[in-house]
Every structure is written in structure tokens, then in C-alpha cells.
Amino acid sequence: MKPAARVSLGKPEPAARPPTPERLAVHAESGHRLGAAHPRQEGPVDLRMVPPAVAAWVAAALAPALSAGAVALLVCGCLVAATVLGVAGRRRARSARDRPARERRTWISGGVLVAAGAALLCAAAGATAAGLHTAAVHDGPLPELAKEHAHVTLRLTLTGDPRRTRGRPGQPRTVVVAPATAIRVAQGDGTATVIRNPVLVVVPPERAEAWLGLLPSTTLEVRARLAAPDDGRAGDIAALARVTEEVPRTLAPPDLAQRLAGSVRQGLLDATDGLPEDARAMIPALVMGDTSRLPTDLWNAVRAADMTHLIVVSGAHVSLVLAVFIGAPGTASRSERRGLAALLGVPLRTTAVLGAGVLIAFTVVCRPGPSVLRAAVCGGITLLAIATGRRRSLLPALAAAALLLVLYDPALARSYGFLLSVLATGALLVIAPRWSLFLQQRGAPVPLAEAMAATAAAQAVCAPVVAVFAARVSLVALPCNLLAGLAFAPATLLGCLALASAPVSGTAAGAAAWLASWPARWIAAVARTGAGLPGAEIGWPGGWAGAAALAAVTGGVLLVLRPALRRPWAVAVLVLLLVLAVLRPHPLARWVTGWPPPDWRLVACDVGQGDALVLSAGGRGAVVVDVGPDPAAVDSCLRDLGVRHIPLLVLTHFHADHVSGLTGALSGRSVGAIQTSTLYEPPGQAEFVRQEARKAGVPMAPVVAGERRRLG
Template identity: 55%
Template sequence: MSQVIGGGPPGRGRPGGLADAGRGGRRPRDRGAADAEVRDREEDGAAHVDRPGPLDLRLVPPALAAWATAAATLDAPAAWTAVLAIACLTGGIVLLSARGSGRAGRPAEASPTRRDGRKTRGARTLQRSGWARAPIAAVLLCVAAAAATAGLHGADVRRGPVPDLARRYATVTAEVEVSGDPWLSRPRVRGDHAAPVAVLARAEVRRVARTDGTSVRTRTPVLLVVDADIPAPYGGAARNGGAAAWGTAGAGVRDGRRARDAWLGLLPSTRLRVGGRLAPALTGGDPTAAVLRVRGRPGPRIVAGPSGPQRLAGRLRAGLREATDDLPQDARALLPGLVVGDTSRITPELDEAFKETDLTHTLAVSGSNLTILLALLIGPPGLAQRAERRGLAPRLGLSLRGTALLAGALTLGFVVVSRPDPSVLRAAVCGAVALLALATGRRRSLVPALATAVLLLVLYDPWLARSYGFLLSVLATGALLVLAPGWSEALRRRRVPPRLAEALAAAAAAQAVCAPVTAVLSARVSLVAVPCNLLAEVAVAPATVLGFAALVWASLAMGPAKALAWCASWPAGWIAGVARTGAALPGAGVGWPGSWPGALALAAVTVALVLAVRRLPRHPWWAALLAVLLVLVVVRPAPLTRVITGWPPPGWRFAMCDVGQGDATVLAAGEGTGVVVDAGPDPALVDHCLRQLGITRVPLLVLTHFHADHVAGLPGVLRGRSVAAIETTGFEEPPEQAEFVTRVAAARHIPLTRAVAGEEGRTGPLSWRILWPPPSTRPPSDPGYPAWPGPVPEPDGPNDASVAMLVRAGGLRLLLLGDLEPPAQQALSRSPVAAELAGVDVLKVAHHGSAYQDPELIRLAAPRVALISCGADNPYGHPAPATVAALRAGGALVLRTDRDGELAVGGTGGTGGEVRVARD
């Protein structure tokens, strides 16, 4: 909520508003002068706000003390917490009593004074100590309150039968109430398989039945885990607010996708009866007493639908999703997130781009959304209490108190529709405090409002004291209130246009304060956060306003709602484009220690940079030089990067990326162009490798087989690059990963073909021949290729169906074996092309150097360099010592990514030629 910034000492005049006339009343201001001043400031392009006096920080120490106490005492022993609360309560009462008795027993005129009328030193000391008692007492009382509430909340989580049952991993039948929107777990790769995606939801166990038949009422928070094979719950509380008939929709549905959608469609406050196994909470520090993994028997059943407000919110959110169904993919995914925090359509690729550019706060609905809505109602912040205020309220003839009541109703509706997340709660409480000041006509600074919001929220829900989201929200708001005004004024003095100065100061202040916490969470620092936030900010307001209009109209008429959503898609698409473009820059971020010591170091570096930037205007040449250097660091032009870092080495032909336990390799095909073979398990890692190599165009992406450690990183290859075609094996196992590749390729309109032995290709200086898998029903299209001798061997699994290639690159001969195992390797060594495999320059060792290798093929290939892609400390023991020994016995130089990092091969190859290998 926006509010007039003021709060200076009594009796001091404040330009732009009413000034206190001494202690007894207020002096009216000349209306004509006020109007003239408003016009003058508007002509300058500056917002009409009061010139702030000294910051009112009196509520900050109590709020911080309560915050720290709540964080420390949530899981502390009850006796220790009780002692702390009683001691602080007693101390606060004693201090307040002493202050009151001191005032009653010593009137002001009885204070000792000197002949010149000044108070003696003892009197001044007594007065100072008297004034100090109240703040100290306030801190002690807030600590006592925070310790009491945090102790009660912590004990509430630990009490009851559920924690004890979880420690025994008991199987129970429980009645639970969903307390938040369900979401999908992040996809993870375990070995060569992707862990199944589960539906997660926060809930409260209201009744639990043990296996002996006894039933106990309770109220314990748990985390529901619903695996992909669990049927949909009987009933059907979907996000449309319960349009389906209870007890029929979803009953008996076991299809994975439909069942998952039914679970994701559950609204908060829905009650379920489920069977499952309890387990201890995976992590501490949050209000979760246990994990309840739902089982299919007995079948989950909905016993009570969501509450009326939640149904209304569900219908509104579902209407917005329907209105955005026909929009382009990015706008379709982003607009519900901007408006009501619905991120269900955000793809992992887009989510990663927002993280790289520190724009994630736009996906989580926050106080900025509420501020935009209230600005429409009230007008500019500085005019909220004046007769010349703008917005819709004065045009509707609303008084100040009527405006406050309408804004309060709007805030309440905003919280219900957007869900009470930490940032939404903080914005709502801060807005409520400021609205109260508006309704009573009293001046309040936003810093006390923020402190009051923090204090009330921590006392209401002490678990927020350990929430990173809440911490980032408060830090960002505090930076906008404390740092941004001064920085904006400094920029104006240096002739920066006012609006640009305000936007730049706000983005820089929020980034400077939040960056250390972000570094703890992501172990990186974004170098493009400030410019990306500036570019995105211009589109946030129109996208939010149009999106909320579409939300309202969707419940009345879908035609206007779709039109408004189409208009909102343009600014939403702009925001997504900014995120993708910023994330695609080679130097978008740098690694940083993801720990609190690392955060302190980053804070110190930030302070040093701020002090240095203040001096830069005196040295314009240094400022210009540093700006150019920053641009070069972010853009990282390949020629300059190669000169400075030596990576990639000049003339490289083949590179093996360090992507952990998986495969991702690149064949150079010209400036900025490369044929990529496999994508590894992590999109971020393969994207980082391709950025360093300067690859922006991929004429062909070969996915040797569909195991997750080779294909899960596909979105990283596509990020910011043009991919002309994808070629895969014809053995579509595992089916979920094959379907993932097909879906991603179709979404990007990339042709998907199947590789078959005998196929040849060429691009730039590269040429290759597919060696495996053999044709299953017909001979290869190349009539000169010999027919496959005998029956075609059936693959035992995805590994034996891997695409194997023989590549020629600038004189080098490279044999890439995918994950072929001994049966396929033996068949390949006896195939018509076996003679071409003899004496290769480089061998990409099959299956991460596992022990399952064909010695005959290794002897036949006799590579000069053998490269193994494997993850550090992987649980499979790759590479096997026997495999490494066999390769070295044949004279090969063996290098591995877990120890040597990323590898690049160059040289002329062939008999008498050289082969150069560089490590990053």
C-alpha cells in the first residue's frame, strides 16, 4: 500500500502538505500555493511526495527482535522458551513501571537547573535514561510475545500422535484438509532414469486412524506426497470451484495424467480421506510434522468440498486460465503467474531463465501487484490524503474513509484470490496499516508500517521468521523505502531523467540488499538483474492491470476476457523475452559460495561497489571504462574470451561437456555452429557448456538413446539457440522420456527423425556415418552400404539401441559409442564397417566407462585418446578400473570429466598427425 512519507519531528513544516502549528493544532495551507507546487513538480516529471524528514525507526528494533526470537525458539525446548518469555515480560513491565513512577514523582518544574536555566548534567542523564526505558521495554515485550507464540506454534507441530507415528513409519488412514495449492515436484535424474514426478500439497491431519482401529482427532501439518500411480480421489473438487458433481468426477480414474490433473485441481480447504504411510519430515525449519505418502488402497476420497471463498477464488483463477488458453506459450504460462501467482504452466526452461535474471519475483505475486491495483484506486502515493488526489476514488466521489474501506475490501479479495503467501501477507498487512492511517487522517511513514507488518505477521505466524521468501520480500521493501529515495535524488542531481532515476534506484537498491540472500539460495550472482528488472518493469503494470481485468471479465463473459488477455499477452511476452534474452547471455551470472559466510562476503563487496560508484562521476573516463568492461564480461564475445581464458582452445574439433553423471558432447561445425550429441541430465549444465563454446546454432542434435542422463538436459540445448533437427534412436524406451523428447520437439517445431545404420551426413567441415542401430525392416537408404549380415539383433534395452557414430572432423577420426554394451559392441566389431573402426584418434568410451565393455572392440579401435564422461563420486563406480586399465594398455591417453573437467580435442589426427587435448 502506498502512503505519504513523512513523520518528522512535531512542529517542523513539511512542504507539500499540512504542517503542524506547534503542539496545539495545525495551520491550514494556502490551496493556491499547493496547486502551484503540484503543477511545478509534475512539469519536472517527479512524483508529488512529501520531502521526507528523518526516518522513524522506533518500531524497527522491536520488529527485528521479535523476528529473531521467533526464528530461534520455534524448535527450542518448551522450558527454555517459557523462561525467556517470562523473564522478558517481567523486565518490560518493570521498566514501564519505573518510567511511570519517575514521571509521577518528579514534575518537570522540579528538575534541577543551573542559574542560566540549563538542566544539570545529572538531570540530562536522568532524562536520557528515562527516554531509553520505553524502547527497551518495547523490545523486551515483543521478545516475550514472540517467544510465547513461537513456542506454542512449535509445540503444536510436535504434539499429538502424528509425529510419533511418523517416527515408526506407520501405515494409517487419515482425514486431511488441504491447506495450499498442490504443485508438482521438480524433475530429478537418478542415474539413467528420471525420478517420477509426484504431486505435493500442504495439508493438516484432522483425524488419524491406526491399524488397530483406534481413531484420534488432531490438527497436525503434513506434506502430502501423491505418486503418479495413485488414482484420482473420489469426488472432484477441481479448480473451477466444484462444477463437477461430488462423488462422481474422477472416481476410479487411474490414467496417470488425468489422475495427476485431478490431484492438482484440489482447492485449499478440501477434506480428503486417504490411506498412506507416515514418515519424518525431510527437512527442519518449516511447519511440517511429517510426510504422508498416499497409497492407492483404500482409495482416496473427498469427504468435504472447499469453502465458499476458495470456490470463488478457484472459479476466478480457472476463468483466467481459460481466457489465456489461446495465447502464445510464454504469455499463456506467465500471465496467470503475474496476476494471481498461478505458476502451474511455467515450464522448467522459462523458470530457469527467470532465476538466471533474478526476475522470479514477477512469477510470485507480491506487494507490487497490490500497489498497482491500489494506485488505480487512490492515485499517486504522495496525493493519497489530499484534495488533489487522483485515481478512481475521487472520480467516484468517495471520501478518504470510503476510499480506505474500498481499498481494504480490494486487499482482502486480493489475498484470497492470490493465496496468502509470505509476500502477499506482508503486502496486505503493510497496506492495512497504511489504510488505517489514511482513514484516520494521520500521517505515518511507510518504514513504521513495514515494521508493524513484520511484527504482526511474525506474531501471527512465527514460521514466517524462517521463510526465505518472507525475508526477501521484507528486504526488498525496506530497500525501496530507505535506500531508493536517496539514490534516486543523487541520480537526479546528475541530470538523469526523474522517472528513469526512480526506476534505476529502485532496481539497484533491491538487488543490492537481496543479492546476498539470493546467493545463499542459488550459489550464484546475476550480473544482468538490474537491467533486466528495468526492462521488465515497464511491462509489469500493464500486464497486471489487463490481467486483472481479464480475471474479472472471465466470470462474466469470456469474449471480453479473451480480448483483454490478448492485450495483456504483449507485455507478458515482453517480460518473458527479457528473461530469456538475459539468461542467454554468456556472462549472465557468476558462481558464488552458497553459504552465509559467502553472503557476508558479497554484502561487503556490494558496500565497496556502492562507495566506489559514488566517486565515479568525478572520473568520467574511469566510469566509461568500467561500463565497457562490465558489458564485455556479460556478453563475453568468443574471440575475446578465448584470448583471456584460453577456452575454448583455438582449432578445437570436439568437446566433452562436464555435465555430471551423463553425456553431452559437441562437434565443431563452423563459427558459432556445432553438432551436439546428447544433452546430459541437467539443462543448466549443458547450456553453460554451450555458452562457453560459443555455440548459437545447432544444425543437428543427436540423442543416442532416451535415458534421462542423455536427454533430460534437452531444454538447455534449446535455450537461446536455433536447432534445425533432432535425430534419435528408434527404440523408444523409457516411454516417458521418449514422450518428453517428442513433446519438446513438437513445441519448438523441430523435425524429429530416427537414425539408422548406414546413414551419412555432412555440415561444414564435419562428416559422419551412423554405425548403430542397424535397420530393423529394410536396408539403409544408401545403396552402396553393405547389407547387414544375418538377422538383426534385438536390443536388450535402451543402452544397446544407442546411436553410434563415426565422425571425421578436420582429419580427426572420432568413434562415439553412446552407451552400447558388450552384445551390441560385439555385433558392431563384426559388422561390414568394422575395418573403418581400426585406429581411431578419439574414442568416446561407452556407458561412462563401465565395466561392461567388449575387449575386442577396444583392441580394434586402438584409440590415441579415450574420453570418459562421468560424475564425481557417482554411486556406480564409473569409470571401472578394469576399463581404464584396458584403454591404457592399448596406448590411449585416458581423460575423465569428473577429474579433468570439460575437455576439448584438436589437431590434425591420422598417421603421423598430432592430437591436442585441452582441459577447462
């Protein structure tokens, strides 16, 4: 029986003596000395901050779709219900203290009622914040001018880096977009209004170069034609501003912090310039989320393998950098005695201050995206715990970070990136330790069990959300992320070393970048290999209905897996089935699906808008005429047909819906020659074909009138 808690009703007791070797603090639930147990197994999971965070998040996500009156009604209802629950909870708790213990059993305790009231208060706060944010976005004349497609002169301040868009698969990345805050709008009749509305600047291809070097916090004046945003972004920006002049007029340069950050970022780009193409592209992506150098085929491979979290700076990057300084997050109360700070003998409070400086610098240099903000706030709460000498509680820190960020920027409540970041981190904290222990009990080595559990847990909770907007499921995500994880830490840390040393020594930065190139190239090779497998990904219904279906399927698979993992033969069967599903051997696929039919001669591939025709040349060879707009679609079609050799690839003209899928047709196949039209229009698409043919080592020649060929 636990001893009763002592309550002092008289004068306060003297302060407790500090713990001595004879009198050590123990954990209230486990009875073990604090710090003696494994941190992931020390006490129950603290979920008290989770309901308030979820309530605020849901309310902030729903509020922009409601009218102002509905939001006000929702807020008032939450406040009234919270007050009622709070009063009822306090009364129930007070009456429970006056009754004997055997009479205190009740379906709902006073504490639960108070907690529910607190969650409703947070929901009211979330709805209020989202309502105010939506009102601020649509304040002033800009939204109405956007509906009229007005031509205006805008004065604006950039809030992010201008970047090239990727558009639909296979399309050249020519359009540049830049987030900004419009601070003044002048209409054609001379009327000028001071405003403060978020906008998205869209720069056409011919004017892109003048924008790509601009830094956040730069103040500009441009002429633009406004357009209303689509429904998906109507709550986040007031207008799209399509630039109509050659060069923007700079009114104020970026601030000092952004100039320094821009110099550091450029230093890393310079340090990686002489490296092989994949390393040159991957290192800036791994270190600071700059994907501008990633070729389309590598980007598609990373996406197909569900490895995009590695190349857009996320919580893993922030945690890795912070762990070097203060110790790994999993060390809980012992973290203050680990990391670089402990090695240098830095005191606790100084460690927290310096760690905050590292966190701020990393966030500014790598840009505060949704997942970076989440990790930065979590890290800040951890540093506060270190500074005050408290035990680090990671799940409450995650929930508190989500709550604070949703209230600060309600647009994050509708961000897929933020949702994926929070879900993945929660899975690592709650699910992964249990799965790791389960695998260890089945004989798996500890490092392998922890890596598999972390990857599988994150994939299980994130895959349904990915299906919402991607309408697909990756079957190679688990093995690819496991293999890439071997190189992620060294590539990122060496890349960060190159980033930090670039302003001091270009030679040192180049050496660190060269070392980072090896693990970076490994990650790229894993992505390309995994995405190149026939069954790398399968289509899945999109939207939240598809997400619910995938979540149900995932739950069913987990129920089957748990007993199956106790039997070696069952594990072998499951692994074999997964391998067959991913490899899709051609004879087996034909036997299961009946496709392709025997002795096929001509197939028109389903590539969406555009054309891709395949003519059998015997064996595993075929002549391909046009390749459609999507590399993945034409690649999948050729794989299903078993085509491994293309003696001749004909491109009838250079429009995107006929040539943009070229990388998919060339991927993993030998190609004898490419013949094209003699009309090289549009020039950008013709140059794209030349570059891809050159990279693949395939000769390219124009078609000659009257020419005949016989193949097969």
C-alpha cells in the same frame, strides 16, 4: 530556538480549532505545511517500530531450533531484562525533567532504555509464539507415526492449491504436492485419533490428475504412508503424507469463498487459452501467481534474470491494485484525494471499507503467500490511517506488518519469500528515494532516476539472501528488471481486468487478456534475452557465509560507485566492464581464462550426474552426445566452447540425466537433427524430447544399426 512545549497541569484546554487558511498545520521538523513537501522528503525516517519487529523476528526464527527449556529461559530472560530497562528508563526520564537542559546530556536517554525494553518484550512474544507453534505442530501421534513410516488413513483439509513441483533442473514436473491440515488419523489396528497437524501431501505422477482440480478448504480422506520431513521443514509440518490410493474421497466441498475464487481463477485461464504460449503462461503468473503453465525454459530464464518476484504474486501486485483505488503509496497524506475512489467522490471511511474489500478479495483469489500477506497487512494499516484521517507512515506500517505476521504465524520468520518481501519493500522506502535524488542531481531524468534507484536498491539488499539458497548472482538483474518494469504495470492491470470481467463476460475477459498479452510477451522476451547472455549469472558460495561475503562485496562496490558516478569517463568504463562480463566475447574469454584450448577435439562437460560430450566439427560447430540433467549447465559449457551450430545431437537413451538438459543445448543454436535410441523408455522422458524437438523445429529420427556419419 524552538518554542518550549506547553504542559497543562490544571483543567484541560479546550479542543483545538480545525485548521483554517490562516492557521495551517506544519511539520514539526521541517516547518513546512503538511502535504506541501514531496512525501518522500517530508521529515526524518521513523524507525521506532523497526527494533521491536526485528527482535520478534529473530527470536521467532531461532526458537524452533531450541529445546522447550531453552525457549522458556530465553523468554524469562527477555522479560526480566525488559522490566529492568523499563524501570530504569522511566526513572532516568523523570530525573531528566527535573534538571536544567545543560545537565541532561547522557550517553543513553530514558527513552532509549524504554525502547530497548519494548524490543525485548517483543522478542519474548516472538519466542513464545514460535515455541507454541512448534509444540502444536508436533502434538499428537502423527510425528511418531511419521518416523515409523506408518500406513494410515488421514482425514485432512486442504490449505492451499495442489501444484506440480519443478524438482531439479530439467526434470519433468510430475509430482503433485498439496499443503493440508490433518484432522484425524486412523492406524492399521483401528485406533483413530482426532488431531490438528499441518502436513504436506505428496501425490505420485499416476494419481496427479485427481488432485489438481481440488480447491483449498476441501475436506478429504486418503490412505497414505507417512514420512518425517527433513530438517528444513521439521518446524513447519508434522509429516509428509505419500498418497497410496487412486482417488481421494471428498467428505466436504470447499467453502463458498474458495468456490468463487476458483471460478474466477479458472475464468482467467479460459480467457488466455487462445493466446501465444508465452502470453498464455505469463498472464496467470503475473496476475495470480499461477506458474503451472510456465515452460521449464521460461521459468529458468526468469530465475536467471532475478525476475521471479514478477511471476509470484508479491507486494508489488497488491500495491498496484490498491493504488488504482486509493492512490499511490508515495502520495502520503494526500493519498485520500487520489485514485479511483477520489474520482468517484467516495468518502474517506467508505474508501477504507471498500479498499479493505478489494484487499481481501485479491488476497483470497491470488492465495495468501508470505509476500501477499505482508503487503495485505501493510495495505490494511494504510486503509486504517485513511479511515482515521491520519498521515500514512509507510516504514512504521511495514515494521508493524512484519511484527504482527511473525507473531500470528511464526513460520514466516523462517520463510525466504517473506524476508525478501520485507527487505525489498524497506529498500524502496528508505534507500531508493536517496539514490533517486543522487541520480537526479547528476542530471538523470526523474522517471529514469526513480526506476533505476528502486530496482538497484531492491537488488542490493535481496541479492545476498538469494545467494543463501541459490548459490548464484545474476549480472543481468538490474537491466532486465528495468526493461520488464516498463510492461509490468500494464500487463498486471489488464490481466486483473480480465480476471475481474471473466465471471461477467468471456468476450470482455478475452479482449483484456489479448491486450495484456503484448506487455506479457515483452516481459518473457526480456527474461529469455537476459538469461541467454553468456555471463547472465555467476556461481557464488551458498549459505549465510556466502550472503555475508556478497553483502560485503556489494558495500564495497557502492563505495566505489558513489565517487565514480561524478565522472562521465568512470561511468563509461564501469558500463563497458559490465557489458564485457555479461557478453563474454569468445576471444576475450579465451584470452582471460585460457579455455577452451586451441584446436580442441573432445570435451566432457561438467553437468553433474549424467553425461554430455562435445566433439568439434570445425569452426563454431560441434556434435553433441547426450545433454546431462541441467539445461543451464550444458548451455554454459557450449557457450564456453563457442558452439553456435550442432549438425547432429545424439541421445543415447532417455534417462533424465542424459536428456533433461535438452532445452539448454537447443537454446540459441541451430541444430541439424536429433538422433535417439529406439528404446523409448521411460515414456515421459521420450515424450519430453519429442515436444522440445517439435518446438525447436528440429527433425528427430532413431539411430539405425550400422549407420555411419562423417561431419567436419
